[in-house]
Amino acid sequence: MTDPPTLRSNDDQNDRDQHKYDSSQHKSLEQQWIREQESLKTKLILEDDFHWSITASTEMTESFPLRFIGGVDVSFSKIDPSMVCAALVVLDLHQNLEVVYEDYNSAHLQIPYIPGFLAFREAPLIITLLQNMKNCSHPFYPQLLMVDGNGLIHPRGFGLACHLGVLTEIPTIGIGKNLHHVGGLTRVGVKHLLEDKTNDQKNLVILTGDTGKTLGVAMRSNPCSSKSIFVSIGHRISLDSCVKIVQVCCRFHIPEPIRQADIKSRRWFRINEGSSV
DNA sequence: GCGACAG
DNA sequence: ATCTTGTCGC
Numbered sequence: 001m002t003d004p005p006t007l008r009s010n011d012d013q014n015d016r017d018q019h020k021y022d023s024s025q026h027k028s029l030e031q032q033w034i035r036e037q038e039s040l041k042t043k044l045i046l047e048d049d050f051h052w053s054i055t056a057s058t059e060m061t062e063s064f065p066l067r068f069i070g071g072v073d074v075s076f077s078k079i080d081p082s083m084v085c086a087a088l089v090v091l092d093l094h095q096n097l098e099v100v101y102e103d104y105n106s107a108h109l110q111i112p113y114i115p116g117f118l119a120f121r122e123a124p125l126i127i128t129l130l131q132n133m134k135n136c137s138h139p140f141y142p143q144l145l146m147v148d149g150n151g152l153i154h155p156r157g158f159g160l161a162c163h164l165g166v167l168t169e170i171p172t173i174g175i176g177k178n179l180h181h182v183g184g185l186t187r188v189g190v191k192h193l194l195e196d197k198t199n200d201q202k203n204l205v206i207l208t209g210d211t212g213k214t215l216g217v218a219m220r221s222n223p224c225s226s227k228s229i230f231v232s233i234g235h236r237i238s239l240d241s242c243v244k245i246v247q248v249c250c251r252f253h254i255p256e257p258i259r260q261a262d263i264k265s266r267r268w269f270r271i272n273e274g275s276s277v
Numbered sequence: 278g279c280g281a282c283a284g
Numbered sequence: 285a286t287c288t289t290g291t292c293g294c
Binding site: 077 | 293
Binding site for chain 2: 073074075115118121122148153155159160177178180181182186230
């Protein structure tokens with residue numbers, strides 16, 4: 001006989017090893033995905049491109065105001081990690097950010113999570129949810145989508161938020177709860193930048209990659225929390241507008257649309273995995 | 278070569 | 285992402 005099979009315990013197979021394993025096993029798939037990202041990226045729009053206005057007050061002058069903001073998030077089962085549930089919520093900015101719409105899409109996913117390719121795992125579920133809304137001409141169809149994942153802060157400048165934006169045509173904002181190390185940015189580096197700030201815009205720092213291009217901002221959305229979030233353009237919106245809208249949507253550390261989608265997609269498992277699934 | 282790596 | 289209780293503070 002040959003060597004015994006190399007069975008490694010869960011303990012010594014840490015996150016970094018897992019990433020390496022995934023990368024080597026799916027190399028050709030990644031090449032295909034990269035081509036798709038590069039292709040979709042040609043349609044990306046990095047400036048305000050919408051017909052509504054962000055004015056918080058009741059303006060009657062021009063167009064109509066931003067009112068329905070969508071939030072999306074995907075959770076998965078702790079029992080079966082391949083079982084996931086995507087949640088789409090819509091909040092009404094004119095009704096104190098009340099949730100006026102929610103829908104769910106659960107599935108058994110075989111696509112692995114590989115850093116830089118989150119969209120290929122999560123986007124299809126979310127797009128289905130949006131299409132269902134559009135097909136029935138729902139009056140609360142979101143004018144803007146906040147995404148639980150990055151936009152421009154991405155190895156190829158095309159994260160989940162960009163991906164969803166281009167495929168749905170909806171203006172999108174990317175919200176990262178953790179920094180994706182891109183363009184020379186590091187967690188500690190950004191943390192120092194934020195701490196070294198003394199006066200103006202104390203809770204916000206613009207993130208510039210080593211190419212000199214603006215990738216997004218790190219901001220402390222909640223004065224009580226030292227944790228920051230990472231905001232970047234998804235599609236059809238400028239970074240300035242992203243920041244303005246995020247600030248309007250922040251009751252707590254995480255912008256309300258994302259937070260609600262997160263809470264509700266988790267609650268979906270609490271309610272549904274006990275009986276069927 | 279090793280380490281880093283959104284959710 | 286998920287594994288996880290109490291706990292410190294407003």
